[in-house]
Amino acid sequence: MTDRTKLPPTVYLLGLTIFSLVTAEFMVAGMMPALAESFSVSLAQVGNLIAFYALGMALGGPPVTVMLLARRVSNKHALVSLLAVYVFAGALAAAAPTYLILAIARCIMGVSSAACIGLCMTICAGMVSTEMRGRALSVVLAGLMLSPVAGVPMTAWVEQHFGWRASGWLVVALALICTGLAAKRLPKVKPGSEPPLSSQWSALRSTQLWGAYITSGLIIGSTFAAFSYCTPILIDEVGVKPSHVAPLLAVYGIANLIGNMFVGRIADRHTMPALGWGLALMALALGGFALAGDLVWLNLGCFVLLGLTGVALNPAMVARVMKAAEPSALVNALHTSVITAGLAFGSWAGGAVIEQGYGLRAPLWVGAAIAVVGLLSLWRPVVFRAKAEVCT
Incomplete structure (x- = not known):
C-alpha cells in the first residue's frame, strides 16, 4: 500500500533540475548593480539579460522539441543531452569576458532550459499513474517555487561575498550534478513511446489551449516587469x-x-476564479507599490503581496492547460515558451520605461497594466462558457 502512494525518488530529482534551471534564469534580478558595474552597462541592459534568457526559451524550446520528436529520441536521452548543453552554456556565462558573450550564453541556456522543463514535466507524468499525476507534477514544479526562496537569495548572498561569477559557477555545478543523476537514475524509456508528432500538433489547434497560453504569458509578464528591477x-x-x-x-x-x-489546493476545481482573483490582487499590489512613496511598510507589504500571486499562480496556469490538452512534450514546451515570451516582454518593457526617464518605479505601472490585460483575457472565455450553459 505504501509503495503505491509513494512518489519515485526521481520525481524529486526532476524538481531539483527545474530548481537549478529557474535559479539561473532569475538570479540576475538579485545582482543587477554588480553586473552593471562589472560590464559598465545600464540597469536596463542588465535587465535584458533576463529577457535574453527568456527569449531563448520562447523561440528555441519548441523547435528543439519538435526536432527531437521527429527523430524519435527518447525523453531521457534528450533531457540528459540538453542538460549537458546547458552546463556548457552556463560555464561560458560564468566566465564571460564581455556583456555580448554573457548575453549569447544566456540565450543558449534559455533554449536548453525550455526544452528541459517540458521534458521534466513529460517524464514525470509518464512515471506515475494518472491519479498521482497532479501530485507528482506539483513536486516537480516546486522546484520553480523554491527558486525564489532558496536559489535567488543564495546566489545574491554568494555574489555579495564572492562576486557574481562565483554565483554563476555555483549554478553550473548544481546543473552538472542534476545531469549526472538524470543519466544514472531516470528510467530508460524506448524511443517513440511519446504520442506521435502528428497528434501533438493536432492538440495545438485548441482555442482553449491558446487562451490558457495567453493568460499564462500575461501573468508572468506582469510579474517580471516589476520583479526584474526589484x-x-x-x-x-x-x-x-x-x-x-x-x-x-x-x-x-x-x-x-x-x-x-493555496492555489494548488483550489486550482483543479476553481481554475478560472483562482486566475481572476490572482490577477486582480497582482494589479492591486503593483499599483500600491508604485504609489507607496516613503511608506516602507506599504512598499514591503505590496512586494510580499506580489509574491503571494504572480508565479504562485502556476498551479492554476498548469491546471488550465491540462484541461485543454494532454500534457505532452510539445504542449509543455510551448507553454513554457509562451510564459517566457511574456517574461521577456515584461523585463524589456520595464527596462524601456526606465530608459525613457520615467523613473525606477515605472516598471511597476507596466506590470499593473499587463495584469489588467490578463484579467481581460479571462473575460472572453467566461462569456462564451456562460452562453454555452444557457444554450444547453
Whole structure:
C-alpha cells in the first residue's frame, strides 16, 4: 500500500533540475548593480539579460522539441543531452569576458532550459499513474517555487561575498550534478513511446489551449516587469540596505510558496476564479507599490503581496492547460515558451520605461497594466462558457 502512494525518488530529482534551471534564469534580478558595474552597462541592459534568457526559451524550446520528436529520441536521452548543453552554456556565462558573450550564453541556456522543463514535466507524468499525476507534477514544479526562496537569495548572498561569477559557477555545478543523476537514475524509456508528432500538433489547434497560453504569458509578464528591477527599486526608492536585499528576496520566495500551496489546493476545481482573483490582487499590489512613496511598510507589504500571486499562480496556469490538452512534450514546451515570451516582454518593457526617464518605479505601472490585460483575457472565455450553459 505504501509503495503505491509513494512518489519515485526521481520525481524529486526532476524538481531539483527545474530548481537549478529557474535559479539561473532569475538570479540576475538579485545582482543587477554588480553586473552593471562589472560590464559598465545600464540597469536596463542588465535587465535584458533576463529577457535574453527568456527569449531563448520562447523561440528555441519548441523547435528543439519538435526536432527531437521527429527523430524519435527518447525523453531521457534528450533531457540528459540538453542538460549537458546547458552546463556548457552556463560555464561560458560564468566566465564571460564581455556583456555580448554573457548575453549569447544566456540565450543558449534559455533554449536548453525550455526544452528541459517540458521534458521534466513529460517524464514525470509518464512515471506515475494518472491519479498521482497532479501530485507528482506539483513536486516537480516546486522546484520553480523554491527558486525564489532558496536559489535567488543564495546566489545574491554568494555574489555579495564572492562576486557574481562565483554565483554563476555555483549554478553550473548544481546543473552538472542534476545531469549526472538524470543519466544514472531516470528510467530508460524506448524511443517513440511519446504520442506521435502528428497528434501533438493536432492538440495545438485548441482555442482553449491558446487562451490558457495567453493568460499564462500575461501573468508572468506582469510579474517580471516589476520583479526584474526589484533590487534597484528596493535600494534606491525604498531605502533598503543592499545587505537586506537577499533576506527580502527570501521572504518574497516564501510568499511564493504559501501562495502556491493555496492555489494548488483550489486550482483543479476553481481554475478560472483562482486566475481572476490572482490577477486582480497582482494589479492591486503593483499599483500600491508604485504609489507607496516613503511608506516602507506599504512598499514591503505590496512586494510580499506580489509574491503571494504572480508565479504562485502556476498551479492554476498548469491546471488550465491540462484541461485543454494532454500534457505532452510539445504542449509543455510551448507553454513554457509562451510564459517566457511574456517574461521577456515584461523585463524589456520595464527596462524601456526606465530608459525613457520615467523613473525606477515605472516598471511597476507596466506590470499593473499587463495584469489588467490578463484579467481581460479571462473575460472572453467566461462569456462564451456562460452562453454555452444557457444554450444547453
